Amino acid sequence: MSRRGASTAYLAWPAVAVLTVLFLVPLAAVLAISVTDPQPGLGNYRLLLESRASQAIFLKTAQIGVIVTLLATAFGYLIAFAMIHGQRRWQTVILAGVLIPLWSSVLIRAFAWVTLLRSNGLVNQALMAAGIVDMPLELMRNDVGVVIGMVHVMIPLATLPIYSVMRGIDRRLVSAARTLGASETRAMLEVFAPLTLPGVAAAAVLVFVTSIGFYVIPAVLGGGKTVMIAEYIEVQINSTLRWGLGTMLAAVLLAAVGCLFAIGARIPALRQRYGG
Numbered sequence: 001m002s003r004r005g006a007s008t009a010y011l012a013w014p015a016v017a018v019l020t021v022l023f024l025v026p027l028a029a030v031l032a033i034s035v036t037d038p039q040p041g042l043g044n045y046r047l048l049l050e051s052r053a054s055q056a057i058f059l060k061t062a063q064i065g066v067i068v069t070l071l072a073t074a075f076g077y078l079i080a081f082a083m084i085h086g087q088r089r090w091q092t093v094i095l096a097g098v099l100i101p102l103w104s105s106v107l108i109r110a111f112a113w114v115t116l117l118r119s120n121g122l123v124n125q126a127l128m129a130a131g132i133v134d135m136p137l138e139l140m141r142n143d144v145g146v147v148i149g150m151v152h153v154m155i156p157l158a159t160l161p162i163y164s165v166m167r168g169i170d171r172r173l174v175s176a177a178r179t180l181g182a183s184e185t186r187a188m189l190e191v192f193a194p195l196t197l198p199g200v201a202a203a204a205v206l207v208f209v210t211s212i213g214f215y216v217i218p219a220v221l222g223g224g225k226t227v228m229i230a231e232y233i234e235v236q237i238n239s240t241l242r243w244g245l246g247t248m249l250a251a252v253l254l255a256a257v258g259c260l261f262a263i264g265a266r267i268p269a270l271r272q273r274y275g276g
Helices: 003-011 013-034 043-050 052-085 088-103 106-117 122-129 143-167 172-179 184-195 197-211 216-221 229-239 243-265 268-274
Strands: none
Touching (some): 003 013, 043 052, 043 243, 052 197, 052 229, 052 243, 088 143, 106 122, 106 143, 106 216, 172 184, 184 197, 197 243, 216 229
């Protein structure tokens, strides 16, 4: 290594030290607890294979994560498409509508949805006033409320990667397809849409990874009836004091997230677009 390369490498050591202290050391402690509490061994991980409750929690987390990912990505695609093809003033308005929710607390947004979705909330009152339903709908303390709240939070995270990719697409390609005889719909589906797939894939991975670790919205809108893995871990750590089980679940969740990122890094389109 040259003298210049060595000096450059030395500059990275402070960042490595901070990362080690703030991330790697706590992570090692979590992994250690998962194999030492209540007794040394892999009993906690074996319990995951035997406990129907833990398996059901993971399945529920994955199920809600998939639903939220599909809905948020679909809404994000439509919003990004409108931003790209709309008038400039409307692009600014839509972009502001996407970014402003990111500046507010997730807890505040969760309680706002409580006001909207409860039995005497604005949504049920509007539905009954319009004669659509006779009785209030159960929109809280179930999967429906959790999905609605999480999709609302995830839409900006899905919109921005897709919007970034769409902005980089040469619109002359669609015009060329139209010139060659393709209809507008066919040009969009066969030329424009495939070029947006890296953004869609990036948005889906980002949304799913974030969704499976959600705590606040499932705790508030789920009402204890829809429990996801983060809330279940909190119960094991703070309520039942089963630290071994809680840290094991956290380690498995971390491993799942790492596998998802590893899979995403092997997608050629994502590596080319985001540097893999």
